[in-house]
Amino acid sequence: xxxxxxAGAEKQAPEQQETPVLRARRPAKPGPAKPAxxxxxxxxxxxxxxxxxAALAVPMGLGVAPGFVGPISFGTAGTPAPKVPAWxxxxxxxxxxxxxxxLDASAPxxxxxxxxxxxxxxxxxxxxxxxxxxxxxxxTGLPLYDRDGAKNRVPASNxxxxxxxxxxxxxxxxxxxxxxxxAGPSASTIILSAGGDVLLGDGPSQPSEVLxxxxxxxxxxxxxxxxxxxxxxxxxxxxxxxxxxTGPALNPAWSLDDVAAGETAPIFPIALNSARTSPGATTGxxxxxxxxxxxxAFAGKLQAAGAADGFTVVPGVERSTAPAGKQDVLxxxxxATVREQVDLMLETSDNYLAEVFGRIAALSVGxxxxxxxxxxxxxxxxxxxxxxxxxxxxxxxxxLALGNQVSARQFADVVRAITSxxxxxxxxxxxxxPVAGLTGTLGDRYGDASTSQGAGLVRAKTGTxxxxxxxxxxxxxxxGRLLVFSFIGNGLTxxxxxxxxxxxxSATALASCGCTGG
Numbered sequence: 001x002x003x004x005x006x007a008g009a010e011k012q013a014p015e016q017q018e019t020p021v022l023r024a025r026r027p028a029k030p031g032p033a034k035p036a037x038x039x040x041x042x043x044x045x046x047x048x049x050x051x052x053x054a055a056l057a058v059p060m061g062l063g064v065a066p067g068f069v070g071p072i073s074f075g076t077a078g079t080p081a082p083k084v085p086a087w088x089x090x091x092x093x094x095x096x097x098x099x100x101x102x103l104d105a106s107a108p109x110x111x112x113x114x115x116x117x118x119x120x121x122x123x124x125x126x127x128x129x130x131x132x133x134x135x136x137x138x139x140t141g142l143p144l145y146d147r148d149g150a151k152n153r154v155p156a157s158n159x160x161x162x163x164x165x166x167x168x169x170x171x172x173x174x175x176x177x178x179x180x181x182x183a184g185p186s187a188s189t190i191i192l193s194a195g196g197d198v199l200l201g202d203g204p205s206q207p208s209e210v211l212x213x214x215x216x217x218x219x220x221x222x223x224x225x226x227x228x229x230x231x232x233x234x235x236x237x238x239x240x241x242x243x244x245x246t247g248p249a250l251n252p253a254w255s256l257d258d259v260a261a262g263e264t265a266p267i268f269p270i271a272l273n274s275a276r277t278s279p280g281a282t283t284g285x286x287x288x289x290x291x292x293x294x295x296x297a298f299a300g301k302l303q304a305a306g307a308a309d310g311f312t313v314v315p316g317v318e319r320s321t322a323p324a325g326k327q328d329v330l331x332x333x334x335x336a337t338v339r340e341q342v343d344l345m346l347e348t349s350d351n352y353l354a355e356v357f358g359r360i361a362a363l364s365v366g367x368x369x370x371x372x373x374x375x376x377x378x379x380x381x382x383x384x385x386x387x388x389x390x391x392x393x394x395x396x397x398x399x400l401a402l403g404n405q406v407s408a409r410q411f412a413d414v415v416r417a418i419t420s421x422x423x424x425x426x427x428x429x430x431x432x433x434p435v436a437g438l439t440g441t442l443g444d445r446y447g448d449a450s451t452s453q454g455a456g457l458v459r460a461k462t463g464t465x466x467x468x469x470x471x472x473x474x475x476x477x478x479x480g481r482l483l484v485f486s487f488i489g490n491g492l493t494x495x496x497x498x499x500x501x502x503x504x505x506s507a508t509a510l511a512s513c514g515c516t517g518g
Contacts, residue, residue: 107480109137110515115144118513122506123147126498129467129491134412135510138420138474138482145485149409152391153488156463157349158470159399159406161414163357164342164429166381166397170361173339173428177360179214179270181223182327184239184320187232190223190330191320192295194242194270196360197335198353199344201279202272202297205333210340211279214333216272216294220301222331228309235312238299239320242291244269245359247370253401262286264351264400267359269369270294275352282348290352292317339428346432346461347440351398358397371396385421387413399463411472411486419474419484433459433473436507445504454508460485466494471503475511483510 115135123131132153135145143149177196184191201212205219227236249266250259259265262285265275271290273279287293295317303313335341338357345353358374361381367373375394383389387410395403418426434440437447437455441462446455460473472486487506492499 103476103482104480105139108516109140109142109481110144110477110479110483110513111517112144114515114517115510115513118509118515119145119506120147122509123487123502125489125492126496126502127493129489129493129499131487131489131502132408133485133487133506134408135483135485136412136416138416138484141416144483146409149412150391150407152393152405152407153470153490154402154465154468155399155404155406155411155488156465156468156470157351157399158411158461158463158472158486158488159394159397159404160346160349160354161411161418161429161461161472162378162382162394162406163354163361163397164346164432165385165414165417165426166361166378167338167342167357168425168428169381169384169423170364170377171338171357173337173342173425175338176334176336178332178334179219180332181219181226181330182241183330184237184327185322187230188234189237189239190227191239191241191327192270192298192317194240194244194268194291196244196269196356197333198269198271198274198290198356199335199341200270200272200294200333202301210336210344211273213336213340216298217301219331219333220298220305222333223302224305224309224311226330227306227311233310235314236302236306237314238295238302238317240291240295240317241320242268242270242295244363245369247368247372251355251371251396251401253395253403255400255402258400260285264355264398265290267352267355267371269356269359271352272297274350286352292319342429343432346429347434349441349462351400354398355396382410382414385414385417385423387417400465402465408472408486408488411470411488412484415472415474415484415486419482430459433461435459436504445500446508448501451501451504451508454504454511457511458504458507460507463488464500467492469499469503471507473507475507477510477513477515479514479516485510 119133119135123133125131132148132151133145134143134149136143179195179197179200180193182191182193197214199211199213201215203212203215203217205215206212245267249268254264262283265286266288268291272294273281275286275290277284277287299313299317306313341353344350345357355374358378359369362373362377363369365377365380367377374397378397379389379392379394389410391407392410393403393405395401417423418429434442435456436442436445436458437452442460446452446458458473458475460471463470468490469492470488474482474484476482485507487503489499
C-alpha cells in the first residue's frame with residue numbers, strides 16, 4: 001500500500017515552476033556572481049523561482065544531441081566567482097530561448113573509489129531494510145558505484161521511467177490523442193468516442209495547458225453547431241464508445257485500500273482531470289467510472305449549448321453497443337502532445353496517466369490495450385534499447401503494485417538512455433524529472449543544511465510505498481561531468497524520515513563531488 005509520504009510528496013507543484021559534501025555548489029542569486037549560500041534556494045523570491053524553472057526547462061525542449069547538452073550553461077554578465085562552475089549558477093537574465101552550450105566531454109570522470117567512499121557513508125537505512133544503488137558516467141556508461149545493482153527490487157513510482165520510455169518510443173513524442181463526437185445510427189443520436197485523452201478539462205480548451213488542453217465545453221459547442229447545421233431538432237441521445245481498452249479496468253495486483261484512497265482507479269481511455277474530481281485535486285477518492293463521468297459532463301455541456309439551437313439532450317448516457325464504423329465526425333478536440341503529458345506524468349507521479357500510457361503503447365505495437373499488454377509492451381521497449389530486461393517482472397506500469405521487480409542498474413541504464421542514448425526521442429522526458437527543491441515531487445525536499453546544496457541541481461524521479469523508497473535521475477558534478485544514478489530501498493521501516501534524507505544526501509553528494517583524487 002502506498003504510504004502517506006508518497007501521497008503528500010507527489011502532489012503537483014504550481015505550474016510556474018536537484019553527510020558530508022565536498023565542494024558543494026548551488027545556484028546563486030542574480031546579479032554579480034559570488035559564492036553561493038547554502039540557504040539561497042530556500043529564500044529565493046517567487047519570481048526568481050519562476051524564472052529558474054523556465055530556464056531549467058530549456059535543455060529539455062531543444063531536441064538535444066546524442067551527447068546531451070545537460071543543464072543550462074549558467075553564464076553571467078561579469079566574471080564568475082572562483083571555483084563556481086558556470087552551469088551551476090543562475091544567469092543574470094533567464095528566458096526559454098536562451099542558448100545552451102554543451103557540457104565539456106573532456107571533463108574528468110569521478111574515481112569509483114571516491115564515489116563509493118562517499119555514498120557508502122550516506123546510503124544507510126533508518127531502521128530496517130537495505131539500499132541498493134548504481135551510479136554511472138552518462139557519456140561512457142562507466143560504472144562508478146554499484147551496491148547490489150543487479151538485485152531485483154520493488155521500485156515504486158520509479159516504474160514510470162520505464163513507462164515514459166515506452167510511450168515516447170511506441171506512441172511518439174509529438175502524438176496527440178483525439179476525443180471525437182461521431183454521428184450515430186440515427187440523426188438524433190451522437191457518440192462520444194474516446195481516443196486516450198484522460199487530461200480533458202470541463203471548460204473551454206486551453207491550448208497553453210497540458211491538463212485541460214482539450215475541453216469538453218469546446219467539444220460540446222462545436223458538436224451543437226454541427227447538429228444545428230444538420231437541422232437536428234428535439235431530443236438528442238448521447239452514447240459513449242470507450243472500447244479502446246480491453247481486459248479488467250482494475251488491476252488485480254493493486255491493493256483495494258490504495259484504490260479506495262484514490263491512488264488510482266479503474267482505467268478508461270477517457271477521463272476528466274486524469275480521473276480526479278477537479279483540476280486541483282491530487283488526493284482523495286476518484287470517480288470509479290471515469291469514462292462515464294466524462295461522458296455525462298459532456299452531455300451536460302451539450303444540453304447548455306443546444307438550448308439556443310432548438311434541441312435538448314436525453315438524460316443519461318449509455319455505452320454504445322454498435323461496432324465502430326466510419327461514422328461522420330461532427331466535432332473533435334485534441335490533447336497536449338505525448339511529450340508534454342509524459343513530463344506531467346513524471347513531475348507529478350500520476351499513476352492513472354501512467355497506466356493509460358502503458359495501454360496505448362501496447363496498442364501502438366499491436367498488443368492488446370490491457371494491463372498485460374501494457375506490461376509486455378513496456379518491457380519490450382526497454383529491451384529494444386539494449387537494456388537487459390529478462391530479469392524484470394512488471395505487475396503494472398505505474399509502480400503502485402508490490403509485485404514489480406526491477407534493479408537499480410536497469411533504472412540507471414534507462415536514465416542514461418534518456419540523457420545520452422542514441423534514441424533522441426527519449427530526450428523529451430528530460431523536462432519531466434522533478435528538480436530538487438523546486439518542482440514536482442521534489443519541490444518540498446532539499447531544504448535542510450545537509451541537502452540544500454543539491455537544490456536546483458539534482459533531477460530525479462521519486463518513488464515511495466510504505467516500506468519502499470527510490471530515487472533515480474541525473475546530475476552534473478562539480479567538475480562538469482554528467483552522472484546518472486538509481487538508489488532503491490526495500491524492507492524499510494514505514495514512516496522512518498531518515499530514509500528519504502539518505503537518498504537526498506547521496507544525490508547531493510554526487511552534485512558536489514569532485515571525486516577525481518586531486
